[in-house]
Amino acid sequence: MNVPKSTLVQMYRDMVTIRVYEETMAQVYLEGKQPVFNIAAGPVPGEMHLAAGQEPVAVGVCAHLRKDDAVVGTHRPHHFAIAKGVDLKKMTAEIFGKVTGLGRGKGGHMHLFDPEVHFSCSGIVGACIPQAAGMALAFKMRKEPRVAVAFFGEGAANQGAFHEGLNLAALWKLPVVFVVEDNGYAISVPKHKSTAIATNADRAAAYGIPGVYVGENDALAVYEAAGEAIARARRGEGPTLIEVKTYRYFGHFQGDPEVYRPKDEVARLREDDPIQKLKNHMLQSGLFTEAEIAGLEAEAKQRVEEAFAFARASAYPDPSEALMHVFVD
């Protein structure tokens, strides 16, 4: 597969940004929560679901998307948001509950909305699926060559919303791509205990649409599968279901005791790290020098640092803002 250099740059930079972002967040999240863990304490209160390890799904798909294509994500949304180009400073401020955040602190980490780049997400498992179909319906009705993507976990594929959304999208031939991130666990329940079949991609057959399984946590493999699916949607040929085998390095949420998986599982998974894999590919391609790659890494780190600094320096909303924005004029 011939991937343009600019795309490799974008994917690598975004993967590193995501990784650094999530690792930074994991540290910052603990501020004020030690030695006694209190979920409501510290600069980043509330639940925190991190996506380190799951970068390939987000960047492999979003590399094909345009600014006006729509993405709807999940309760674990940072990697999708970063790959879709959500304003990182405003996103981080939102996660800190600051007035400079995307939603002026009203949504927090599970409810990020950036209409500039058509990104949204939801804390309810599977809710994004019919919503993305509806966005695709809007594009189709207006005859715009735009595509909607719903990202969701393998746990969401057991929701009614999954089946209803796929049926509608297939029935109406909507320009939408459904992407299942199989990170192996629906919170604590492993896939073989939640799902009657081994591969959700096979469920596409029930709706007469293509189902593609990407069995490796690899950005280029995702990029290839997503390219065909998105092109197909843009051509007006209807939806595709893609399932990607991926890994979750952190717990379901920060503070998860992870009693449901072997202690050494993550260490083993990290040996097959997707960022290193892409880096190796880039070096072997002869298109990049070590220094160039180090430059991309430095750029990503700086962006993350700036975003966190912006969030920390920002003010909290005035409490009276709690009463605003239930309705618009």
Add this chain to the structure above:
Amino acid sequence: MAVQTTRKLTMAKAIAEAIAQEMERDPRVFVMGEDIGVYGGIFSATDGLLEKFGPERVIDTPISETGFIGAALGAAAEGMRPIAEIMFIDFAGVCLDQIYNHIAKNTYFSAGNVNVPLVLMAAAGGGYNDAGQHSQCLWGLFAHLPGLKVVVPSTPYDAKGLMISAIRDNNPVLYIFHKGLMGLGWMTLIKDTTGPVPEEPYTIPLGKADVKREGTDVTVVSVAMGVYHALEAARELEKEGIQVEVLDLRTLVPLDREAIINSVKKTHRLLVVDEDYLSYGMTGEVAATVAEHALEYLDAPIKRLAVPDVPIPFSRPLEQFVLPDAPKIVAAVKELLNS
């Protein structure tokens, strides 16, 4: 209210006309739902739209409420103005997550950056022996959840003006019509549910109650079918010299608290009538409004008449026992005046 027209329509036709006129005016408006195309809507609220606008803008959906209500939200987020019919409001249970966790909250979560300009349309009400999964009103439930406007018309005139306002609103509006008021040939027809409706488009602001009958002795506040029962009761009571003011809220969200308070200040007595459940609902909200803002004007304790916290039963005598009607309102008003 003086309506300057002699043309009379059923509520079903008034709603369908409102939708058609908005679809002509605004290409972003479209309709989706179960049986809303060829069938014209189980309650005829979309009658004739398919012929006029074709299947691309009048979309029959599978029986898949989470799917198409979620899709309506997605379409609204990307610039369309969908009207999605849920058929019976009772069916909202199967897609409640999309309604109350998403449609109602995305504007707030985004601090107003995301608009959700959609209309959810549904039928409510009993009195025709359909039992407890097809006869509820539930408007109090949705009015309780922040982020939804809730419209409950009682006349064809109001139905048209409120529908046009609902479609033009940039927020999600739940538009609930009462089956018994639609003028359907297959239900007991209430004589005066066919009413004057101007042909040209017009709006009625959401959040403006309407005095359907002026009176001085007691205020009866209600919506939808309750308004008809109250008007019938008022005609009976007038024979005994009792002047009843009938206030039709028309929308539960926004709630016209000022109109409630002003009426009670005039009549000094309040009866709230609702075909929804009694506890934690519209009657309690109206009573609390008066208790908080006009208690000193009351000459008698507030009375409430609503479904007494039981599911709607099937059998005729059972159902008639739990639903408000004119004789029950007459009795309640007399108790108010004698207390």
